[in-house]
Amino acid sequence: MFYRDDRREQEEKMRREKRLPPGQALTNKFPVLHYGPIPPFNPATWDFRIWGEVEEERRWTWEEFNQLPRTRIVMDIHCVTRWSKFDTVWEGVSVKTLVEQGFIRLKPTARYVLQHAEYGFTANLPLEVVLQDNFLLATHFNGEPLTPEHGYPLRGVIGYIPGRDDLVTTYFWKGAKWLRGLEFLAQDRPGFWEQAGYHNNADVWKEERYG
Ligand SMILES: Nc1nc2c(c(=O)[nH]1)N[C@H]1C(S)=C(S)[C@@H](COP(=O)(O)O)O[C@H]1N2
Numbered sequence: 343m344f345y346r347d348d349r350r351e352q353e354e355k356m357r358r359e360k361r362l363p364p365g366q367a368l369t370n371k372f373p374v375l376h377y378g379p380i381p382p383f384n385p386a387t388w389d390f391r392i393w394g395e396v397e398e399e400r401r402w403t404w405e406e407f408n409q410l411p412r413t414r415i416v417m418d419i420h421c422v423t424r425w426s427k428f429d430t431v432w433e434g435v436s437v438k439t440l441v442e443q444g445f446i447r448l449k450p451t452a453r454y455v456l457q458h459a460e461y462g463f464t465a466n467l468p469l470e471v472v473l474q475d476n477f478l479l480a481t482h483f484n485g486e487p488l489t490p491e492h493g494y495p496l497r498g499v500i501g502y503i504p505g506r507d508d509l510v511t512t513y514f515w516k517g518a519k520w521l522r523g524l525e526f527l528a529q530d531r532p533g534f535w536e537q538a539g540y541h542n543n544a545d546v547w548k549e550e551r552y553g
């Protein structure tokens with residue numbers, strides 16, 4: 343047997359393909375990062391709410407949420423703690439699709455979105471980023487339901503779709519695990535990590551880590 347450092351080889355390949363953002367390293371693991379405990383999930387009481395700068399507020403039960411149109415995306419995810427994970431597969435609900443198909447009716451004043459998760463955790467993004475093809479309300483990772491530590495039953499996710507340099511790609515903290523709702527806002531409001539000093543824009547290619 344010849345010894346091969348697969349990780350380093352894969353990382354070099356990603357660097358050559360211009361898929362490794364500055365200051366990042368490839369991992370084949372899936373680290374778990376969050377503040378506070380993992381919340382329990384009760385499908386009988388769980389709901390997902392849409393409010394703020396919308397024509398009508400929405401509330402979907404877990405059963406109703408699972409009937410919304412579904413989307414699958416493959417993307418590279420980049421954590422501010424410097425790990426990157428490539429070709430990750432996510433399935434769930436696209437906010438863009440919900441808006442296009444009239445499930446969410448935005449007011450013209452809507453310009454920002456605050457993801458609200460269990461225990462008051464929040465993450466903010468501009469509306470135009472939330473409506474991109476690389477932002478998803480995800481229920482599944484690599485073909486399986488999310489695990490509890492990665493946000494089961496629902497989380498926001500954002501990453502880099504290879505070749506889609508027209509889209510803004512942010513660090514992974516801009517996806518809230520254990521997501522319970524979206525608040526549409528006329529003015530930006532910093533989320534949990536943004537209040538703690540993380541960069542508001544968080545563009546991985548510009549290395550916008552801390553504010
Ligand atoms: N609800 C909640 N979501 C969260 C966080 C958190 O503390 N609470 N941390 C964020 C951070 S800092 C990161 S890097 C990613 C990590 O996701 P992972 O544990 O699936 O790797 O989740 C993000 N979503």
Ligand SMILES: [Mo]
Nearest residue numbers: 375422423515
């Ligand atoms: Mo993070």
